[in-house]
Amino acid sequence: MTQFHFDPGTYLENMHxxxxxxxxxxxxxxxxxxxxxxxxxxxxxxxxxETSRRVLARHRGARLVGIDESEAMLAAADLEGDxxxxxxxxxxxxxxxxxxxxxxxxxxLEAGEKxxxxxxxxxxxxxxxxxxxxxxxxxxxxxxxxxxxTPGYDNPDPLARQLEWLRAAGFEPETTWTxxxxxxxxxxxxx
Numbered sequence: 001m002t003q004f005h006f007d008p009g010t011y012l013e014n015m016h017x018x019x020x021x022x023x024x025x026x027x028x029x030x031x032x033x034x035x036x037x038x039x040x041x042x043x044x045x046x047x048x049x050e051t052s053r054r055v056l057a058r059h060r061g062a063r064l065v066g067i068d069e070s071e072a073m074l075a076a077a078d079l080e081g082d083x084x085x086x087x088x089x090x091x092x093x094x095x096x097x098x099x100x101x102x103x104x105x106x107x108x109l110e111a112g113e114k115x116x117x118x119x120x121x122x123x124x125x126x127x128x129x130x131x132x133x134x135x136x137x138x139x140x141x142x143x144x145x146x147x148x149x150t151p152g153y154d155n156p157d158p159l160a161r162q163l164e165w166l167r168a169a170g171f172e173p174e175t176t177w178t179x180x181x182x183x184x185x186x187x188x189x190x191x
Contacts, residue, residue: 008076011048015104018148021179028177029103029134030054032186036130038062042097044088044117045105049077051134055101065093088117095124103134107149107156114157118169128191131171134184137162144180159183 006014015022029051038059043052046066056062064081067088068074074083084093088109100121106114121131136147137159149156159175163185166173171187178184 006047006070006073008048008070008073011073011076012050019182021182024179025134025177025182025184026050026054026103028184029101029132030058032132032134032176032184033099033101033130034058036098036128038098040095040097040099041065042093042095042100042124043067044092044100044102044121046077046079046083047073047104049079051101051103052077052079052081055099059099062099065097067093089113092120092124096126097124097129098126099130099132100125101132101134104136106133107136107154110155111157111161114162115165115168118165118171122169122171122189125189127189129189131166131187131189132184133162133166133187134182136181137183139181146180147182156181159185 033055039062041055041062041064043066046052046068052064052066066081066083067086069087071085109117136156138156139145163173166187171189173185173187176184176186
């Protein structure tokens with residue numbers, strides 16, 4: 001994956017400009033985490049902490065472990081928890097976790113790397129744990145490709161293919177929200 005860093009100072013402004021439903025995506029991501037007793041959360045791609053804050057508000061007292069490849073983004077997130085500079089391709093923090101969540105990060109991986117990540121996420125989750133994936137996907141209809149992407153950095157795959165990869169990793173995935181080329185998937189591990 002090509003290294004690319006957002007400027008934490010302009011990140012939210014850029015996200016709102018590029019993704020008109022950015023706040024809705026964040027809320028739907030957090031909503032997909034509900035219905036589980038969550039003590040330990042792993043976030044993949046913390047960014048400025050938008051997702052973390054919403055998830056932790058729904059799971060008071062949960063412990064956050066978060067990774068992002070940008071030290072500047074982690075500093076801007078200003079979150080309590082164990083925040084680490086790490087890439088999605090690196091070994092994941094040691095679990096077990098009740099919840100793994102990722103919003104707008106996994107689409108940077110190539111197809112094989114996504115499959116590998118889904119397998120590794122399953123390995124760090126407790127039985128009965130949940131993975132919430134919210135991301136840019138390759139839409140079925142060309143006119144639904146509205147989120148700006150950068151060739152060589154952004155690699156969205158079709159939602160149906162990602163659901164297959166999640167099932168192959170042992171998850172029971174369900175799409176909980178979609179909008180054009182964005183999707184939120186709740187993927188549970190059998191207990």
